[in-house]
Structure formats: structure tokens, C-alpha cells
Amino acid sequence: MKSSSIVTKLWIVINILTLIVIGVAGIVHTSIMDKIYYDVQFRQLTSLARKVANFTSTENDSQAMDLKVKMASDFIEGNIMVYDKKGIVQSSEGFAKSTKDTSLVPINPTYSPLTKDDIKELLSGETVFHKGNNPFFNTQVLTVGVPVTDPQSLIGAVVIHVPIEPLAGQLAVFKTITVYSTVGGLGLAITLSFLFSKKVFEPLRNMSRVALAMANGDFSRRITINTTDEVGLLADSLNTLSGQLQEKLAQLERLDQTRREFVSNLSHEMKTPLSIIQAFTEALQDDLAVDANEKSSYLNNIYEETARLKRLITDILDLKKMEEGYEDFKMNYVDLKLLASSVQSNFSTLAEEKGVKLIFHISRKTPLVWGDSDRLKQVFINLLDNAVRHTPRGGEIVITIGHKADNVLIEIKDSGLGIAPEDLPMIWERFYKGDKSRSRSQGGTGLGLAIVKRIIETHGGHISVWSKLGEGTIFTIILPKEMVMR
Structure with missing residues (x-):
């Protein structure tokens, strides 16, 4: 993975932010x-101390009291002391030595389960809670003292001491789990x-490759x-741009090919008559004609080739004018019946011959x-x-x-030789001739069908062809309803 890639940069930024967030969260x-653990x-x-206070305040049998207190101390693996209203320990069970029958206020304050402040708060009816080293137990302990009162006065107290070491071990386990979870x-x-x-920027990398x-x-x-x-929208836009450029390039290539073919075909078409x-x-200049008839034949050939060049x-x-849109069609209402009659007169003699x-x-x-009558x-x-x-x-x-409906249909069907299937798609191209030798002998320029197609399209119509070798050809013209007078 390149260090300069945008994927790497984003990955580094995300990791830095993740480290900051997780680090701050871990510290907090x-x-x-x-605090939360010791509060719990x-x-x-405190709840346990109150329960002990409840059952000891009504228990008159000291042995039964000691048994219950011992069960409670064993449950918490700590020390429980029960004081009466005179501050004398009635029951003391758990780790360390028993303090039974000793006073809440010790002779040696520095060697006592409770500090002076603890005793003062407890005697004033407040709950005591602290943790730290206790010389009496010679270890770190968690101390909870709960006063037991009746409506008028203090009648006793329950003090619980729990070693911190087991609790700290549990807390260490939680912290270890937290560290492993964090890592x-x-x-x-x-x-x-x-x-x-990688997934987010893969499309961008693809776009870069496509670009x-x-x-x-x-x-x-x-x-x-x-x-x-x-x-996705950017990728779609790039795909659209690529497609349009591909289409434009193909159009330019086709146009360039068409121009080359046009120049080649035009050169070929003009070369023969000029030759x-x-x-x-040259034959006339060199007096090669033996008589007037041969001379007339030469002149007639020159005239025909000149006329062909003109056409x-x-x-x-x-x-060219029609393709570039410069042709000014003289539009008017045209009667196709009269137009067909005129064409019939023009071709009747040629058809008879x-x-x-x-x-x-x-x-x-x-x-x-609606159209141009001449066109x-x-x-x-x-x-x-x-x-x-x-x-x-x-x-x-x-x-x-x-x-048919609002369209005019024109069909010209002949029983001629037909057009080869491979030639049909190309008959509308300029200078295309299926039978080149016959086309020259019959005087065609190779542009007639291209002009016909352009004229019909300019009128908003459509022209199609069907042909089969040996059966003939059918040209069908459809002029749309927009061109028809209602």
C-alpha cells in the first residue's frame, strides 16, 4: 500500500482518531x-450491615447471634462487629482477633478497628465508609459502619471490615479485561x-484508471x-463522458473515412470521363478520324462524358447542400397524381425502347x-x-x-434482377455501385439513391427497400401525416 495513496492517508487519519478516542475513553x-466499583x-x-442490625437487634441469644454474624462474615470474607447502645462489642466474627466485650472507644486509639473520626460520625448517627490501611487488621480494608437507632436514640451499631486485597484483585481482573478488550x-x-x-475509495481508484x-x-x-x-454520481458522469467521447470519436473516424472514400471515389469517377x-x-487534334462520321462519333463521346461530369x-x-442543411426547399402543396402523370410522360418513351x-x-x-414539387x-x-x-x-x-391513415404511401416495384443481400445496406452510400461496369454503361453517377434518401428525410419521411435476386426490387416511401394536407 503506497504511503501517498488517499486510502493510506484516510486509514492513518482514522487510526489516529481511533487511538485518541480509545485512549481518552480508557483513561476516563x-x-x-x-470509584464505581467501591461505590457498589x-x-x-451498607445493605448487609443494615440486615445484620435488623436480626441482631431482636436476637437475645448471644450464641445464635454469633452464629448468624459468623455466617454473614464468612459470606463476605470479612469482619463484622456488633455494638450495643453502650458501645460494647456484642459479637465479633471474621478474620483477625475477636474484639468481643471491648469498648467502641478503645484505650489505645492508634490500635483500634475504627478511627476517632469514624467513632465520632458513628455516635452522631451517620454512616461511616472509608478505605485504607488499618493498623488493627494490619492490612488495607474497606470499612462500613451503620448506626442502629430507634425513634429516640442510638441503640447500637454494626461495623463491617472487608480486606481490600481480594476486592482489588477482582478490580484488577476487570481492568485486565478492559485492557484486552481495548487492544x-x-x-x-x-x-x-x-x-x-479501501472500499470507499475503490470507485475513485477505478475512476482514476478509467480517466x-x-x-x-x-x-x-x-x-x-x-x-x-x-x-456513484461522479462515476456515472465519467461513464457518460467516456461513452460520449467514444461515440464522438467513432463519428469522427467514420467522417474521416467517409471523406477519404469520397475523395477516392470522386477522383475515380472523374478520372474515367476526363481520360x-x-x-x-487528342485523336481529333491528331486527325485520327478517317471520315466525318467517325469525327462526329468522337465529338458525341466527348459530349456524353462532359454531360456526365456535369451531372x-x-x-x-x-x-452537399442537403447534408449541410443549406438547401432551400420551395415548400407548397403538391398533387402527387399530377406529379406521377408528368413522370409517366417522361419515362414512357424510354420504357418502350x-x-x-x-x-x-x-x-x-x-x-x-406539403413539399417541394421539383425535389x-x-x-x-x-x-x-x-x-x-x-x-x-x-x-x-x-x-x-x-x-393509409394519415400517411401517404408510394411504392415502386420492378421485376428486375434484384440487389444482392450484402449490397442492400450500402445502396444509400455515396458512389456505391453494386455492378460498377453496368453503372458506367448506363450513365449513373452513384449519388442518386443518396440524394433520394436525403430528400425524403428532409420532408420528414422514410424510404426503405426490399429486394431479392431474380425477383426484383421494391422501394417504399412513407410521407408522415404532418406533411399531408387535411
């Missing part, structure tokens, strides 16, 4: 234990404080959250939609152009326009 406990002994001996508690506190410190990983570019690490307190234009131009640049600019049948199913109840027409043109070009002779294309 030790200082008051003696005083109350117990054990301190050891337990040190262990628990370490475990507590370091983030600094090194690894945003995949996460913190396990087991609490809902401030530490063709250059080749035919490519136009599509790129349109897509290709031997493809166009079929339109348009519901009379199709509502007007919606561009959607139809792109989708129909793809359908016509990819449907073999004898096939058919079915265009269905209707509504």
Missing part, C-alpha cells in the same frame, strides 16, 4: 472504575478502517457503479402533401430511372400511390 474508564461495594456492605477493539478498528477506506485510459485514447473502459451517492475526353480530343458535379453540390411496361396505380383519394419529382425520376435501367426486356414496373 480507568479513573472512574475504582459500599452500597452492598482487541483497537486492532479490529484498524482492520475495519483499512477495509472501509488515465481516456487520456490514452481508450474510451471503452467503464466504471462499475454500486452506490447512488456523490461518488475519355482527353483521348478523343456528377450537380449531384455532388445538391447532396427498353421493352419494359410501366403500370401506375394511383388512388383518387390521395391527399395533397419530389427528382425522387420519382431517380427511382424510375434505376428501375427502367435494371429491368430486362419484357419486365414491368408498378408504381402505386395511396394513403
Whole structure:
């Protein structure tokens, strides 16, 4: 465990505080234990002295009295003296020599079970209690004297002497138990404080590791959250930050990849027509055309490639504007029936040339939609152009326009060759072409479907595709109720 770690610092602080608290508590406990213990002994001996006084005051048989007093003294392992109203010892039992028939006030005060002050207090009717060395017993004793009175006067006294040594031994046992308990508690506190410190700051250590990983570019690490307190909230915030940074980084990587692919694809798309234009131009400059027809063919190829470059640049600019939100759509109510009729006229000749049948199913109840007429027409043109070009002779294309609930549904279905399953997710990407050789021969730029998707999304709609090789393709457009005129 590193000395500079926050776990170690907290552990040291907790241990210091624990030592201070336990030390102060131990000192206080030790200082008051003696007083409490001897106070308890005083109350117990006082109670016993009163009981002895009760049965001796009514006992006239001296032998019976001595027997009872002896039983009581044996019970406490001490000395009990019973005085009458004249201060003469009536019974004396227990350790040390008997003082029976001696006076409460001795001839030699320095060699007496009671001091002058004890005798004075006892004769005045007060309870006596003290501990210390007693020359009479030649040992440390605990002394309790209880006066026995009737309503008018003092009629006697009971004095109990108990050696302190056995009591001190019991007290020492209590103190030893206290010391062992304190040491054990301190050891337990040190262990628990370490475990507590480690558990409390483990999330912080995890956060530190995750933050370091983030600094090194690894945003995949996460913190396990087991609490809902401030530490848990901080861990959750760090997890959220890591996730957001990971997502942003992935977006930047995808954007960078898209840009690289865009530049590569654009270079490729422009390189071929430019090479063709250059080749035919050089052929014309070198007078390689043998006659007017061949020269016209060269010029026609140059024109077609130039037109293709123009379409490519136009599509790129349109897509860029829509992706950046700069395209200014001219929104108005659009009649899809009229729009479909216009598109049908545009494609009827091309469809006849290709031997493809166009079929339109348009519901009379199709509502007007709020949109850009030119852009919606561009959607139809792109989708129909793809359908016509990819449907073999004898096939058919079915265009269905209707509504369901508050949505307008547009479906363009062809009986063409279909799209391979692995190509379906990528058909919306810029410059993606499932069949590159056929795309070039048919004049596509590879941006049509990307533009179609962006136009529909700008109108708040959704476009999806279903396709199966050998069966055909279905494009489905849904314009939401917000775009429909009620």
C-alpha cells in the first residue's frame, strides 16, 4: 500500500482518531472504575450491615447471634462487629482477633478497628465508609459502619471490615479485561478502517484508471457503479463522458473515412470521363478520324462524358447542400397524381425502347402533401430511372400511390434482377455501385439513391427497400401525416 495513496492517508487519519478516542475513553474508564466499583461495594456492605442490625437487634441469644454474624462474615470474607447502645462489642466474627466485650472507644486509639473520626460520625448517627490501611487488621480494608437507632436514640451499631486485597484483585481482573478488550477493539478498528477506506475509495481508484485510459485514447473502459451517492454520481458522469467521447470519436473516424472514400471515389469517377475526353480530343487534334462520321462519333463521346461530369458535379453540390442543411426547399402543396402523370410522360418513351411496361396505380383519394414539387419529382425520376435501367426486356414496373391513415404511401416495384443481400445496406452510400461496369454503361453517377434518401428525410419521411435476386426490387416511401394536407 503506497504511503501517498488517499486510502493510506484516510486509514492513518482514522487510526489516529481511533487511538485518541480509545485512549481518552480508557483513561476516563480507568479513573472512574475504582470509584464505581467501591461505590457498589459500599452500597452492598451498607445493605448487609443494615440486615445484620435488623436480626441482631431482636436476637437475645448471644450464641445464635454469633452464629448468624459468623455466617454473614464468612459470606463476605470479612469482619463484622456488633455494638450495643453502650458501645460494647456484642459479637465479633471474621478474620483477625475477636474484639468481643471491648469498648467502641478503645484505650489505645492508634490500635483500634475504627478511627476517632469514624467513632465520632458513628455516635452522631451517620454512616461511616472509608478505605485504607488499618493498623488493627494490619492490612488495607474497606470499612462500613451503620448506626442502629430507634425513634429516640442510638441503640447500637454494626461495623463491617472487608480486606481490600481480594476486592482489588477482582478490580484488577476487570481492568485486565478492559485492557484486552481495548487492544482487541483497537486492532479490529484498524482492520475495519483499512477495509472501509479501501472500499470507499475503490470507485475513485477505478475512476482514476478509467480517466488515465481516456487520456490514452481508450474510451471503452467503464466504471462499475454500486452506490447512488456523490461518488456513484461522479462515476456515472465519467461513464457518460467516456461513452460520449467514444461515440464522438467513432463519428469522427467514420467522417474521416467517409471523406477519404469520397475523395477516392470522386477522383475515380472523374478520372474515367476526363481520360475519355482527353483521348478523343487528342485523336481529333491528331486527325485520327478517317471520315466525318467517325469525327462526329468522337465529338458525341466527348459530349456524353462532359454531360456526365456535369451531372456528377450537380449531384455532388445538391447532396452537399442537403447534408449541410443549406438547401432551400420551395415548400407548397403538391398533387402527387399530377406529379406521377408528368413522370409517366417522361419515362414512357424510354420504357418502350427498353421493352419494359410501366403500370401506375394511383388512388383518387390521395391527399395533397406539403413539399417541394421539383425535389419530389427528382425522387420519382431517380427511382424510375434505376428501375427502367435494371429491368430486362419484357419486365414491368408498378408504381402505386395511396394513403393509409394519415400517411401517404408510394411504392415502386420492378421485376428486375434484384440487389444482392450484402449490397442492400450500402445502396444509400455515396458512389456505391453494386455492378460498377453496368453503372458506367448506363450513365449513373452513384449519388442518386443518396440524394433520394436525403430528400425524403428532409420532408420528414422514410424510404426503405426490399429486394431479392431474380425477383426484383421494391422501394417504399412513407410521407408522415404532418406533411399531408387535411
